[in-house]
Each structure stands twice: as C-alpha cells, then as structure tokens.
Amino acid sequence: MSEEDIRWQQRLHNFNKAMLHLEEALKIEHPDLVQKAGIIQFFEMSFELAWKLLKDFLEEQGFQDVKSPRTAIKKAFEVGLIQNGHDWMDLLVDRNLTAHTYDEEKATEMEALIEQKYFPIMKALRIHFNQKII
Numbered sequence: 001m002s003e004e005d006i007r008w009q010q011r012l013h014n015f016n017k018a019m020l021h022l023e024e025a026l027k028i029e030h031p032d033l034v035q036k037a038g039i040i041q042f043f044e045m046s047f048e049l050a051w052k053l054l055k056d057f058l059e060e061q062g063f064q065d066v067k068s069p070r071t072a073i074k075k076a077f078e079v080g081l082i083q084n085g086h087d088w089m090d091l092l093v094d095r096n097l098t099a100h101t102y103d104e105e106k107a108t109e110m111e112a113l114i115e116q117k118y119f120p121i122m123k124a125l126r127i128h129f130n131q132k133i134i
Helices: 007-026 033-060 069-078 085-098 104-132
Strands: none
Touching: 007 033, 007 104, 033 069, 033 085, 033 104, 069 085, 085 104
C-alpha cells in the first residue's frame, strides 16, 4: 500500500486526536474567555482536518474536483459520507467567521454552537470513518 493509499487514514488519525482535545475542552463548565478561545481553536483544527479527511477519501475513490472545503462537503453529502448537508455548510460559514471573532459575546455564541450543533456532526463523521478502518 502506497502512502497515497492511506493518506485519508493518516488524516483520520490526526482528526481523532483533534476531536479528543475538542471533546475535553467542551467538558469545561463555565469556560472563561481564554478557555472559549481554546475551544474555538480546537474546533477550527477539527474542522480543517474533517474537510481534508473528506477530500482525501473522495480523491482515493476517484473524485477529482474536491479541492475546497465547500466542494468536498457537497460531494461527501452527495455520495452519502455525511448527513445534514445544510448543517455542514453552516459549519463552514461559521468556521470562516471564527477567524475574525474578537469579542466575548461572539465567542460565547460560537462555543454554544460548537457544543450543540457542530461537535455532534463532526463526531458522527469521526465514528463513520473509524468504522471504515476496523
């Protein structure tokens, strides 16, 4: 097996680690601003690895035009790798906003969205792909 053949598996390994960090961070009760910033950072890393995992897997399956997060998410939804395509698109939009979030109110809103909406869908992706390598 060449390195290219297992690229998505290597990406999955890193995605698993990032998601564990995010999961631990989300257990913090009443996080302060610095802790919220950490949660947002773990979310950003997890999402970056999630869409690249989708891209790598789709490319291995022969799909060519999945070079951006948007195209990878759309194709993954189309072929049934992910559910809730609209939620994934919301995640992409909000992830792009987090890079420009500097106030505590927005950080609090994002922390709630991450915990209630985005972490569960990324966790479902994680479970789905971990079952592929068993």
